[in-house]
Amino acid sequence: MELIFVRHGQGEHKLDVPGRLERKHPRLTEQGRRQVLELKQRLDMTKQDLFVVSPTVRTVETLELLTRGMTETRLWVSPLLGPRMFPQNPEWTTLPCDIPLTRQETQAAYPWLRLRTEDDEKRWRLGINDRPQAEFAAEASELLRWMREQECLRVFAVSHDGTIQAYRELLGEKGLSRDDFLGEAGVYTRKS
Numbered sequence: 001m002e003l004i005f006v007r008h009g010q011g012e013h014k015l016d017v018p019g020r021l022e023r024k025h026p027r028l029t030e031q032g033r034r035q036v037l038e039l040k041q042r043l044d045m046t047k048q049d050l051f052v053v054s055p056t057v058r059t060v061e062t063l064e065l066l067t068r069g070m071t072e073t074r075l076w077v078s079p080l081l082g083p084r085m086f087p088q089n090p091e092w093t094t095l096p097c098d099i100p101l102t103r104q105e106t107q108a109a110y111p112w113l114r115l116r117t118e119d120d121e122k123r124w125r126l127g128i129n130d131r132p133q134a135e136f137a138a139e140a141s142e143l144l145r146w147m148r149e150q151e152c153l154r155v156f157a158v159s160h161d162g163t164i165q166a167y168r169e170l171l172g173e174k175g176l177s178r179d180d181f182l183g184e185a186g187v188y189t190r191k192s
């Protein structure tokens with residue numbers, strides 16, 4: 001299976017304006033939308049691919065733009081791809097811009113996204129942003145197993161810089177830092 005991590009396009013929380021990180025559920029900016037549409041031209045996505053997205057507005061908007069015009073797509077959402085601090089620091093708290101949508105908010109706003117039965121209410125409530133590494137590793141490993149069980153050649157995981165870094169470490173990469181972040185509408189591919 002080829003695992004393709006896609007970082008969302010520029011979000012409103014990345015603009016240089018006061019209180020930007022205090023904004024809940026930031027959307028993509030116009031520049032972010034352009035970035036994603038440019039990325040779409042470089043990716044050869046098909047209906048055989050599996051798409052899994054973080055439950056935030058900016059990542060779902062990224063997924064919508066990437067898959068626009070495609071039919072019979074397999075679109076899933078999982079809190080295990082939600083925002084995650086990288087590196088972890090127990091003294092930090094979750095910023096309002098990184099609070100994901102709840103299960104109920106996700107279902108109401110995006111009824112076309114499938115919810116995994118494995119993602120129970122506790123997973124949705126706790127998220128992964130500041131979970132201890134051992135807990136994150138166990139839960140993230142389950143999601144990776146589930147992806148492999150879907151028997152598809154490629155999985156597109158639309159997520160966030162910190163989350164993508166955490167999965168890369170889980171998959172065996174060493175020495176990653178914030179300097180290795182993909183950046184807006186960035187892509188990282190890995191055979192899994």
